[in-house]
Amino acid sequence: MTRQNVLEVKNLKKVFKKGNDLITAVNNVSFVIREGECFSLIGESGSGKSTIANMIAGFTRFTEGEIAFCNNKLPEKPSNKSFKLRNKMQIIFQNPLSSFSPKMTLLKSISEGILYDTDLSNDNIARKVYDVLELVGLKKEYAGKYCTELSGGECQRAAIARAIISEPKLIICDECTSALDVSVQSQIISLLMRLKKELNLSYLFISHDIALVSNISDHIAVMKDGSIIEGGPNDTVIKQPSENYTRFLINNAKF
Secondary structure: OOOOEEEEEEEEEEEEEEOOEEEEEEEEEEEEEEOOOEEEEEOOOOOOHHHHHHHHHOOOOOOEEEEEEOOEEOOOOOOHHHHHHHOOEEEEOOOOHHHOOOOOEHHHHHHHHHHOOOOOOHHHHHHHHHHHHHHOOOOHHHHHOEHHHOOHHHHHHHHHHHHHOOOOOEEEEEOOOOOOOHHHHHHHHHHHHHHHHHHOOEEEEEEOOHHHHOOOOOEEEEEEOOEEEEEEEHHHHHHOOOOHHHHHHHHOOOO
8 A cells, every 4th residue: 555645845945144144054855754654854963954844844934945745835934824734734842841831731732732723612622632641641630730740751741742632644753852861762752653553643753863763763864964965764774874974873873
């Protein structure tokens, strides 16, 4: 069975203006993520991978290229027309605590993912929040808590609940485990992989840790200086790297 393309990125480019200079942060990047796949972008800080995530999510305009999500071309500048489509694309950030308002309960924060795209009653919205909390391993009583009352791992589980409540096709994981200690990191990765299978999710997984993504990815693309220098199936990139930079990342990783 052929998997449908969820995300297609073609010749994506981002140029920032800094004073009188033009800085190319992303240069001619192309890749495809298919239904149910985990596609990982790997590279050191400053390689351009988070800029790509921000352009796909609509936080940053792109300078050139095309982004198609579920066979719909996304505009360079996000619009009201693209909002509903982009609601099927969610992002999980590196620092879970800073991604929540300390003045809002988890019930309020998580439900925001569907408030503007549903005709459910408040009671049914609350039930849906309880359901996704249970899916990520938190009891429904957590709905009344604030993010400041949670541990880092609990807060990231709540962030995952917020991401999945809108029943997305794609989740962008932007260094989503790097702020957690190793044991909690492992738990969150296991949770993400379980949800990927149960909910048929696709992931764009962004990380500097090639050892981490080697355990979860279907495809890996290695970024350096704003460009993808190597990409392919997980085993090919990890076991038969063609670029010296990829070998450098592998040799310095903790497998």
